[in-house]
Amino acid sequence: MTLPSAHDVALSAERRSAARLLLAHPLVTSDGPHADLFPLVRRHADWLGKRFQQVLGYRLLVDSSYARLFKAGLGAGSGHQFVRSTGTPFSPHTYACLALALSVLVTAPEQMLLSQLVADVRAAAADADVELEETGRAAGKRTLVAALRQLVEWGVLVETHGHVGAITAEGGGEALITVDRELARVVVAGPLAQSRDGADLVRRAADPSFGGPRTYVRRMLVETPVVHLDELTDPERDWLRTRQRREAQAFVELLGLETEIRAEGVALVDPEEELTDLRFPGTGTVAQAALLLVERLVERLRPPDPGHPATGGFLVVGVAVPDGLVDEVLAELVAEYGERSNWQRGYLEDPHALREAALDLLARMRLLAPAGPQRAEGEGLPEAYAEELPEGRQVTNVGEARPRGGNWVLLAAAARYATRVTMPTTSSIRKDAHTQQELPL
Template sequence: MALPSSHDVALTAERRIAARLLLRHPLVTADGPHADTFPLVRRHADWLVQRFQQVLGYRLLVEASYARLFKAGLGPGAGHRIERSTGTPFTPRTYAYLALALSVLVTAPEQLLLSRLVTDLRAAAADAGLVLDDSGRAVEKRALAAALRQLVLWGALTETEGSVGSVAAEQDGEALLTVDRDIARSIVAGPLSHSSDGADLVLRAADPGFGGPRTYVRRQLVETSAVYLDELTDAEREWLRTRQRREAQAFAELLGLEAEIRAEGIAMIDPEDELTDLQLPGTGTVAQAALLLVDRLVARLRPEGAGHPATGGRLIVGVPIPPGLVGELVDELLGQYGQRANWHRGYLEDPSALRADALEFLSRMRLVARAGRLRSDGHGVPPEYQVSAGDGRAVTDVSTARPGTTGEWVLLAAAARYATTVSIKRADRRPPQTDRNGETPT
């Protein structure tokens, strides 16, 4: 077999860089934070449009000044939240202001004053039957300012003179804004004209279309931290079982991802740690506490006899976390590390808040989950977990892979990747046998 030429290697590398950028930042502008890579997106636009459509069912629009990858979503409860620069997630109120501002900008003049935008936004709210707080409360002003800052970040607004942050000042400030209507129109990806309400919009946006199980599973692989077998339908598991090696190779070539295939599911690992909005290990009190917490949970709850059913093992996707255990461990961590690691004072004074935020962080990482909760996208697995193939050939028996109603939370299999491992040297000093990741399988 002939080795690829230097031209082919360079071409593949450029396309991969462009694809990774769009997957991580679905809206890229020619003069924005990723202006240096935008020319690659333009150069390989035709190839990228075709590949994103074929592989993930995503539509890609590439214009002279911006590129927009229209992702499809994964259904209720599976979205990626928008956060402020401080890491604080948008509140429902902030999302409402964001949607109202977009409704104004799609038909706004090229330039307008901040005060005019706010006035039109409030008129749009009245037309939609929404009641906005006119008392001038600081919390309302901050929510509005956060929504407008996000539009500046996306490039839908440019602060020509002044700043949108002045809307949160004690005495409302003024600013001159330049509007990019094309970008404003491209921000909303879901089928608004066909949806009756927000819930319907989320379901329609997640529809894999003609791609069916193939498209849905591929989206799961690239958009989530781990794909567990018991969250897939029979058809999806069958497709994944027969294609997992080829899909792993395809994603390695397209996005530079490495597949970790286990009995309980698959995780796509990014060696560069770029294609994620969460980092573990990470910085800050919550990320540090979450890593320490998951290590101790695995040490306490690691099951025996886990493995692939084909080799005599028992498929275990999750184990129940006993009530009170998380609180007990968080109290231990606060006592051991709180003061010494200079953790946030608010968490030192309120351990229950740290417990809730650490669990929420681990849930977003798909290392823990609420007991009895699986997919809710309309395609899914029955809540009682009694799953079998229609023709009697079960791809993998998932009926008891995860506990149903025991306890409030479940520790999931991928958590073992973040647990402390101990290697014991043999007497002859040869290295111990481990898997390719240097770990003992869950």
């Protein structure tokens, strides 16, 4: 066997670094936060463009001052939220402001006053018959500022004199901003011209076209924490089962990701812990509560071994969470950790908000899922059913039913965050948290 030369090794490392950068940051500019790696993207633009197209069906556009990887998305309900500097997710009004601002900026002058941009956004909203939160009020001003700050982060707007936050100044504020019209034009990745509305845009963007199941499954592997075989359509599942080990090498070469294969599904693991916008375990009240919640749910609901006769010989991919158990466990956690761990006062006073935030995080990590079908056959769209799911029932198909009460299924991957208890030869017992893999995945 011929070993690769030092040149080949260096070349592969450069291409992999550039690919990882684009996957994590689909819009990279020559003078932005990742300017040091931008020359790598330009140097390997042709190779990167071909590989992203072949593997994921993503289009890459590289210009002298920017590179844009046009990701396709996975369909409705699978997007990643934008958040404000405070960590608060964008509201529908914030997204509306962002879209309206982009519609104005593609034809804006190179430089303009902030007050003129605000006036143009209001006019665009009126023309589109979009009702915005009143931009003259404090809440409306903060919403618009959040959208404009996102554009500053992307490099679409440059704060030449002053800051976009001047909108919120008492009595009004002013700033001079520079507009990059070209960047404004390439921010939206989906096919705007062919789409009837927002839902149609999301659907069309996620369409793998000629790539079919192959391309869609690869996108799921790269863009989500774990892919369960159960959530795939039959053609997608068949393709993954027959190709998963050959695909592992492709992901190592392109992105440096290691493939972890289990009976229930597949996950791509990043040894460098860079390619994620969602860290778990993490810091903060919600992340801490979610980690403790999933740990205790696994302790209480862990099923017998998959081969145990009680499972009927089926592969157990999850366990139905009984009504009220999440609230019960969270109440215990708040009492036990809330004050001494200095959890946010707002969450301590509003258990419902803590519950929703923790469940949302665990669902995005694919550790919990609403009981019911996740996608319609051949589409990236969620469906809902009204069939009841018995409490505590083991689930051999996550898509079996969606109970009226909005019950949840604790998925197999959650077991890696359970407490592990080892019994050494001595009488002492050591608890090693968050590393056990009792369920198969």
